[in-house]
Every structure is written in C-alpha cells, then in structure tokens.
Amino acid sequence: MLNPYTIQIMEVQITSENFEQLKNGSLPLAIDFWATWCGPCRMVAPIISELAEKYDGRIVVGKCDVEENEDLAGMLGIRNIPTVLFFKDGQQLEKLRLVGAVSKQKFEDTFEALR
Numbered sequence: 001m002l003n004p005y006t007i008q009i010m011e012v013q014i015t016s017e018n019f020e021q022l023k024n025g026s027l028p029l030a031i032d033f034w035a036t037w038c039g040p041c042r043m044v045a046p047i048i049s050e051l052a053e054k055y056d057g058r059i060v061v062g063k064c065d066v067e068e069n070e071d072l073a074g075m076l077g078i079r080n081i082p083t084v085l086f087f088k089d090g091q092q093l094e095k096l097r098l099v100g101a102v103s104k105q106k107f108e109d110t111f112e113a114l115r
Helices: 019-023 039-054 070-075 104-114
Strands: 029-034 060-065 083-088
Touching: 019 060, 029 039, 039 060, 039 104, 083 104
Parallel strands: 029 060
Antiparallel strands: 029 083
C-alpha cells in the first residue's frame, strides 16, 4: 500500500547516457529541458508531472537538467528553457517543440498529438 504522504515522481531523469535508449524505445518520449534557477521552468514543472502521471505507460516523460547535461542540450539545439522536445520512433518531432511557459492546454494538446 502506498503511503499517501509519499510524492511519486513519474518523470524519468534524462541524461546523455540514457537518451539514445529512451529516444529509440517503443513509447514516444517527451523531454522537459530545465534548470533549477529558471522561474518559468518551475511554473511548467507541475504540468509536466501531471502529464507524466496521466500518460504513464503511453508516453515516457523525462526531465533533463541543462546544467548537468550541457552536451545533450547543445546537441539538441536547446537555447531557451523551458523547452519540451518530443520524439517518436527514434525521430525528433520538430513541429511539436514547445518553448517557454506555455499553457497547460497547449501541453495537453501536444501530448495528445504525440500519441
């Protein structure tokens, strides 16, 4: 039985080491690029957590700290945070890229488009 006071984190921590495996997995992948000092990132975080729980088993939702994974952020062209990238069948879906503190509805619409 789960302790009701335990916070469950549904997001996967994305690193340079596990990115390729997750990107090429059987489920679509959404990655939230963020940093601890970023105010808009903190605004988006609860929405990402909620969507990670809602889409558990259908979409892998991950978080990537850009300061700890500068090489991955650079390789993927992350210039502003928060940025959420989406991948399906190993390919980045550029048209679904979300940059900045967009609305919860926009996140939900994009997650639905990914499925």
